[in-house]
Amino acid sequence: MDLSDLQKRLSSGKLFHAYIVTGGDADARKAAGELIARAAVCSGSGDVPCGVCRDCRKVQRGVHPDVELIAREEGAREHTVDAMRAVRARAAVLPNEARRSVYIILDADAMNPQAQNAMLKVFEEPPAHAVFVLLADNPQRLLETVRSRCETVNLTPARPAGDPETAESAGKFVAAAASGDDLALVRALGAVEKLSRVELPDFLDAARREALASLGKRGGMTRERLSEFTKALDEADKMAAVNVSAGHIAGMLLAGLCNK
Numbered sequence: 459m460d461l462s463d464l465q466k467r468l469s470s471g472k473l474f475h476a477y478i479v480t481g482g483d484a485d486a487r488k489a490a491g492e493l494i495a496r497a498a499v500c501s502g503s504g505d506v507p508c509g510v511c512r513d514c515r516k517v518q519r520g521v522h523p524d525v526e527l528i529a530r531e532e533g534a535r536e537h538t539v540d541a542m543r544a545v546r547a548r549a550a551v552l553p554n555e556a557r558r559s560v561y562i563i564l565d566a567d568a569m570n571p572q573a574q575n576a577m578l579k580v581f582e583e584p585p586a587h588a589v590f591v592l593l594a595d596n597p598q599r600l601l602e603t604v605r606s607r608c609e610t611v612n613l614t615p616a617r618p619a620g621d622p623e624t625a626e627s628a629g630k631f632v633a634a635a636a637s638g639d640d641l642a643l644v645r646a647l648g649a650v651e652k653l654s655r656v657e658l659p660d661f662l663d664a665a666r667r668e669a670l671a672s673l674g675k676r677g678g679m680t681r682e683r684l685s686e687f688t689k690a691l692d693e694a695d696k697m698a699a700v701n702v703s704a705g706h707i708a709g710m711l712l713a714g715l716c717n718k
């Protein structure tokens with residue numbers, strides 16, 4: 459599934475016990491991992507993650523006691539079997555505050571085979587409260603048995619030639635859309651009209667990532683705004699795929715997002 463499928467499923471309450479998040483860059487993968495974590499621990503009502511409850515806010519600040527980011531030991535090239543056994547043991551314990559506990563394994567493709575086998579046991583029979591998120595640049599380094607037990611979330615592939623100007627325009631666009639300032643939105647979309655057909659998909663991808671990363675942050679998207687924004691971007695993607703001009707797409711984005 460891609461990022462928008464993930465958002466849809468999470469907001470409808472569909473949550474798996476184990477995910478592999480791949481594609482995109484490390485920051486995008488981490489943002490998607492945190493999105494899953496917020497959805498898993500959210501104590502708000504309605505769509506999850508709500509972005510405003512105590513649990514969502516703690517995940518955003520990186521202080522939720524039931525959401526653990528697991529990095530390799532300092533200087534180590536691999537996640538060791540001992541470290542993964544320790545994760546497995548912690549996952550067997552009930553969460554402290556939230557309904558669930560979430561283990562986000564950074565560079566999960568650096569788990570050596572023994573470490574992966576240690577985790578395989580817990581993927582086969584996960585504790586009801588535990589959610590595992592494996593962030594992996596090279597998921598093919600994960601054992602087939604591990605992959606087959608995880609839901610794979612494939613983010614848009616990173617574009618190595620990512621133009622900093624496109625990223626900057628996308629950042630401005632997201633900030634303007636989040637602020638609800640229609641004039642800022644008009645200005646931000648002025649830059650979009652000038653994009654070529656090659657640049658436009660990059661811009662839309664960057665905007666999607668920026669918007670997700672800004673969710674619930676100061677000056678960032680609220681959950682409601684992100685949902686509107688994602689719908690507008692989905693529409694823009696469809697138009698871009700059939701070669702509608704950047705000017706038309708900018709107009710459609712403006713109509714969809716301005717407060718009138």
Ligand SMILES: [Zn+2]
Nearest residue numbers: 500508511514
């Ligand atoms: Zn929440």
